Amino acid sequence: MGDVAPGSEQTGAPRGRRPSLKDVALRAGVSFQTVSKVLRGDGNVTDATRARIEDAARELDYVPDEVARSLVERRTRSLGLVVGDLSDHVVARFVPGAEQEARRHGHALAIVALAPDSDHGQRSVRGLLSRRVDGIVAAAPQLEEDPRLGELLADVPTVAIHSISGLDIPLVGSDQVQTGRKATGHLLELGRRRVGCVTGVSSRRVTSSRINGWMQAHHDHGQVADRRTLEEGDWTPAGGAAAAQRLLERSPDLEALFVHNDLMAVGVLHELHRLGRSVPDDVAVMGCDDIPVAAWTLPSLSTIALPFFETGVAAVRLLLDRIAGMVDVDARVLLPAQRRCRISCGCGPGTSMGSG
Amino acid sequence: MGDVAPGSEQTGAPRGRRPSLKDVALRAGVSFQTVSKVLRGDGNVTDATRARIEDAARELDYVPDEVARSLVERRTRSLGLVVGDLSDHVVARFVPGAEQEARRHGHALAIVALAPDSDHGQRSVRGLLSRRVDGIVAAAPQLEEDPRLGELLADVPTVAIHSISGLDIPLVGSDQVQTGRKATGHLLELGRRRVGCVTGVSSRRVTSSRINGWMQAHHDHGQVADRRTLEEGDWTPAGGAAAAQRLLERSPDLEALFVHNDLMAVGVLHELHRLGRSVPDDVAVMGCDDIPVAAWTLPSLSTIALPFFETGVAAVRLLLDRIAGMVDVDARVLLPAQRRCRISCGCGPGTSMGSG
């Protein structure tokens, strides 16, 4: 235990600091700019020099400093992901796709949630901006409403999975009207007469879109939807159960329910069991999302599977295209949702019947 | 639409570039270093100068460049989160706590998954290192095994929620032996004689720990666990159902099951229903995790609730302390798990009976 600087054999292995281009250069006997060239595969150098530089870099375990590089290149190769609530399972299932695609393109993904601060999450977004992210993916329902957040995103490339107040940006997602229409239409085709609906929270656009789909499906079958068979939930099983209870109390003759997400649908199944209504014989149920347990509820839940992962991938891809100036603010990417029939809709033997 | 540079009234509003200290300085009539001082609240300046600088900064909408700051301060105020699989619900529920705590301390959180590349995710970690994150939180079971990944983390402050091959680092988590013991013990206390176990994947430490807890609980009750009533699952409902089927075929007299996570437990409930065994009368079931649907399965699932969110918070807090040099590599943070009784364990009227 003397006071020998650890790890400094030969030239250039620095103490307590990561090796820089200069350290590599010193060891290879060239200027640091030449090292830079070579390491980026760019330079006109002799094979001998190249070899010496590459050896030196390897020996020192040189890793380029992205921070310094970002400063001069004026891009960070990092993207921001602004979410409303990371605990929300829709958001949580969207993240892996976004991360994978960002990584595939050599970009880092900085995730930040909008804190319900005094400033309504402006700090969160400002943090991303000061870090000079190259672009932002927004998945925060708050942004549908709060114009101050929209303003912050005005001068950084942004894409979102929902519209943003006062901002024209590229959007990615699924056609939620079709989602509602597909689910409801399936129930009506099976001959269910009165199809009620447990909705998501009413302020969200996805909710009104799915309600529209529910109404359109009725129209498609020459019926008119009865808005009294509509009951608002809060996306949770408890909210779903409560909504189902209110709904069946008011309209005991309901033969089917379209529930705006699977989590609520689980609560709905629970409540129907409690009320002694058999699923699907008395009441058929269709959910939305296709959560991992959907195939294993009692009875197993028929649902519309939404392409969360693919949406994440598409969002990042669109953002990178947007940054490259290859797409315009009015770009729209719509990903298909798929009906997955199990038991709860009562359409058959419990096999997936596909369809689009 | 002439060729007037947009947004350049008065001095200093730059075109296509964000305003820098120099721009603010120009407008306020001081040197840019003085602006730096003032904006960090640090300087000895007259009120008049301060006011001019603050006005200029506000008018230009100046946002400090974290990249440049990082370069000179040699810290990025950003943390890396290395995960194995973001789709894993354990990981997904851990992220929000980590994000919240990082944000609370003004740090960005860069999330990266370990791709099953040719290089087994070394690229992912290297990317984080080249971005000079101040520290890394690891939540990737792969790291338990792969020594090459451990090496990469050797010279950056790291904490993890599991041990890492060949690396002494601070750890955060819950006592998984106690988890298994608590769940199994509860079933044994209720008089269930033979308590089987559907385990997680056997290579994971959490699995062996919970099996140990299962055995210890038997020992606590003067019994000896029968390893033939142990069956491996894969953390999914399908795997849980299959394991339960195998288990009951081999040992039809099982009166209870301890299942290593709730997701598998959902599959187990499904399978028990299919086999015509009533829960909890014929077979009692305890899960682990407390997923959102646990309270709404049929019957509702008794489980050991793990503090995922708090683990995320604690991990980041510990990492920041570690970076500050305030804790040592042998630091351990153990967070309590809580038993939540519902119907499936058969212990009572279905109210939460707490306990720790």
Next chain:
DNA sequence: TCTGCAAAGGCGAACGTTCGTTTCGGAGAC
């Protein structure tokens, strides 16, 4: 022997900060 040219690599500047030191100017002490 000289000219010219290409290849190899050096060099200075810039990116936007922070930090430590220097300069300036005015007020107070002698």
Next chain:
DNA sequence: GTCTCCGAAACGAACGTTCGCCTTTGCAGA
């Protein structure tokens, strides 16, 4: 009236890169 001291602000250097231009060297051809 000169010297000292102190507060206010300017200044220079550094962080680790990239980029474009310049210099040096070596060699072919006249």
